[in-house]
Amino acid sequence: MTTYEPRIDGGVSDDERAWWKEAVVYQIYPRSFADSNGDGFGDLPGLINRLDYVSSLGADVIWLNPVYDSPQRDNGYDISDYQAIHDEYGTMADWEDLLSEIHAHDMKLVMDLVVNHTSIDHEWFQKSRQGDPEYEDYYIWREGDGDGPPNNWQSFFGGSAWTYDEEREAYYLHLYDTSQPDLNWENEAVRQDVFDTIEWWLEKGIDGFRMDVINLLSKADGLPDGDPDSEWVGSEHFIDGPRMEEYLEAMDEQVLSNYDVMTVGEMPQLGVDEAKSYTGTDGPLDMAFHFQHTKLDYAENQRWAIGEWDLQELKEITDRWQNGLAEEGWNAIYWENHDQPRVVSRYGDPVNYRRESAKLLGTFSLTLSGTPYIYQGQELGMTNSPWTSIADMRDIDAINHAKALLETDDYDEYTDIQDTISYRSRDNARTPMQWSPSENAGFTEGEPWIQLNPNYDTVNVGDAEDDPDSVLNYYRRLLDLRDSHDVLVYGDYCDLLPNHESVYTYTRTLDTNEGTERLLVVLNFFGDETTVEVPVEFETATLLLSNYDRDDDDPTTVTLAPYEARVYDLG
Ligand code: GLC
Ligand code: CA
Numbered sequence: 030m031t032t033y034e035p036r037i038d039g040g041v042s043d044d045e046r047a048w049w050k051e052a053v054v055y056q057i058y059p060r061s062f063a064d065s066n067g068d069g070f071g072d073l074p075g076l077i078n079r080l081d082y083v084s085s086l087g088a089d090v091i092w093l094n095p096v097y098d099s100p101q102r103d104n105g106y107d108i109s110d111y112q113a114i115h116d117e118y119g120t121m122a123d124w125e126d127l128l129s130e131i132h133a134h135d136m137k138l139v140m141d142l143v144v145n146h147t148s149i150d151h152e153w154f155q156k157s158r159q160g161d162p163e164y165e166d167y168y169i170w171r172e173g174d175g176d177g178p179p180n181n182w183q184s185f186f187g188g189s190a191w192t193y194d195e196e197r198e199a200y201y202l203h204l205y206d207t208s209q210p211d212l213n214w215e216n217e218a219v220r221q222d223v224f225d226t227i228e229w230w231l232e233k234g235i236d237g238f239r240m241d242v243i244n245l246l247s248k249a250d251g252l253p254d255g256d257p258d259s260e261w262v263g264s265e266h267f268i269d270g271p272r273m274e275e276y277l278e279a280m281d282e283q284v285l286s287n288y289d290v291m292t293v294g295e296m297p298q299l300g301v302d303e304a305k306s307y308t309g310t311d312g313p314l315d316m317a318f319h320f321q322h323t324k325l326d327y328a329e330n331q332r333w334a335i336g337e338w339d340l341q342e343l344k345e346i347t348d349r350w351q352n353g354l355a356e357e358g359w360n361a362i363y364w365e366n367h368d369q370p371r372v373v374s375r376y377g378d379p380v381n382y383r384r385e386s387a388k389l390l391g392t393f394s395l396t397l398s399g400t401p402y403i404y405q406g407q408e409l410g411m412t413n414s415p416w417t418s419i420a421d422m423r424d425i426d427a428i429n430h431a432k433a434l435l436e437t438d439d440y441d442e443y444t445d446i447q448d449t450i451s452y453r454s455r456d457n458a459r460t461p462m463q464w465s466p467s468e469n470a471g472f473t474e475g476e477p478w479i480q481l482n483p484n485y486d487t488v489n490v491g492d493a494e495d496d497p498d499s500v501l502n503y504y505r506r507l508l509d510l511r512d513s514h515d516v517l518v519y520g521d522y523c524d525l526l527p528n529h530e531s532v533y534t535y536t537r538t539l540d541t542n543e544g545t546e547r548l549l550v551v552l553n554f555f556g557d558e559t560t561v562e563v564p565v566e567f568e569t570a571t572l573l574l575s576n577y578d579r580d581d582d583d584p585t586t587v588t589l590a591p592y593e594a595r596v597y598d599l600g
Contacts, residue, residue, distance in 0.1 A: 040541035049291035055088035063472035073119035087508030107148035137236035146209040169202035201266035237291035244296040247272040281313035301353035308358040316361040351522040360399025370457040374413035385592035388576035392594035395507040400557030410500035416451035428455035465491040549600040553589035569600035
């Protein structure tokens with residue numbers, strides 16, 4: 030157990046303080062991080078070799094995507110054994126080395142917890158489909174409705190959420206791929222098995238869990254049909270379902286609360302009110318990922334359609350979450366993860382202002398209230414990749430959707446849908462980490478499991494290390510800034526110009542025993558120069574950080590270059 034050592038006096042009560050609020054999390058997708066044995070797959074020994082790099086960023090916590098035994102149909106989110114390491118990643122001994130090395134680097138390790146579903150290869154499912162009395166109710170089995178599935182629920186990856194199993198002669202529910210059957214949380218034995226698994230990992234000394242699609246555990250009684258027009262058909266009956274609170278509270282009471290760990294729930298379609306009850310003072314979790322800001326570039330609410338994004342919408346969403354959780358609950362701040370395309374390619378300009386916009390977007394994440402998450406490569410300003418054929422893609426989700434689109438009468442060939450598929454594919458986040466300009470970006474000496482982004486010759490760690498103006502070195506300054514300014518962790522947020530179309534500017538303010546700390550952030554989110562009057566009063570102002578070379582300390586009338594970001598200390 031780690032004991033908390035407060036960094037500041039006064040202003041913030043002991044109840045409010047927590048190490049996970051002061052932390053910056055670095056997310057590692059191990060399959061694409063570093064390959065040590067030339068088989069083309071990233072692995073745990075490769076990752077251990079790169080811990081100095083992660084620590085050099087100033088990260089406090091590593092969130093590791095699933096490394097459990099799995100047939101890898103959904104890259105490890107389809108688990109066949111919760112207590113074993115998938116052999117391409119290494120052995121349990123490698124994993125134990127990893128944990129102790131992370132701790133030796135003064136960082137913490139958060140593991141992925143995927144317990145809404147397992148793989149069909151899991152022993153529980155094998156026994157369940159055979160009707161083994163101990164396991165028959167471990168999954169959600171139903172008779173069909175006439176010739177069709179039991180209801181109209183859709184899988185997130187497309188198609189019906191039900192698959193007929195010849196052996197059991199019944200349908201099983203899978204809210205994701207057909208190889209990912211949903212566990213039946215109504216069954217107490219399932220809950221107990223999951224809680225035991227959680228405890229087993231906590232006993233090994235890990236520091237927390239990121240909980241995969243955790244607000245999907247409880248399904249409405251009777252599994253009624255969903256609104257056929259909704260974004261995800263059936264979701265009103267399986268998101269934040271009737272027994273959600275009960276399940277998470279039991280998990281917290283029986284296991285989590287016995288350890289000093291952090292928990293972050295991944296929660297599709299999460300709203301502020303639900304987040305408050307999940308993450309508030311009596312809530313079972315510390316924080317949760319919502320998705321509202323990741324949908325700004327959807328057209329007509331559709332993931333597989335691209336639309337123009339709007340800064341005012343980003344402000345509305347951010348204001349709602351920053352203010353909504355100011356008194357109760359805690360935010361998890363992120364742009365990227367292994368499911369999201371690269372943010373520079375979405376809300377920045379990957380062609381004309383790659384560096385500037387990557388730095389701007391980073392400044393935003395690292396100066397908001399909440400725990401910031403950085404996804405591997407984001408700190409380099411990595412961009413989306415060109416996906417010129419379906420054969421190059423690996424993401425089960427993108428491939429399923431591409432195939433479904435091509436089956437309609439609207440499209441004939443891949444080039445007709447390439448713009449959308451290549452922009453949205455989760456593979457964009459999964460191309461190998463770019464370590465150097467040498468072959469395969471220094472990721473592997475073999476054949477990489479997925480193609481590299483061809484820009485690795487210019488966007489890579491090696492070159493960025495040598496360049497004081499690189500995105501990487503700017504991220505280091507951002508993490509430093511956060512580390513040395515408690516106001517960035519505990520301060521109040523205030524949006525100064527909610528209606529401005531291109532500039533986003535806000536303050537963070539904290540009262541301490543030594544007086545009031547206040548920072549001002551000014552961000553030009555677009556590629557045109559713009560001059561803005563910032564409505565703020567202050568005695569002294571000092572420019573702490575900018576992504577341009579500036580020495581101007583006056584924040585009242587500011588002329589901002591394309592994608593310029595500035596952070597001032599308002600004394
Ligand atoms: C989460 C994961 C995603 C996975 C899905 C099903 O959204 O982040 O990668 O495919 O859950 O487990
Ligand atoms: Ca390997």
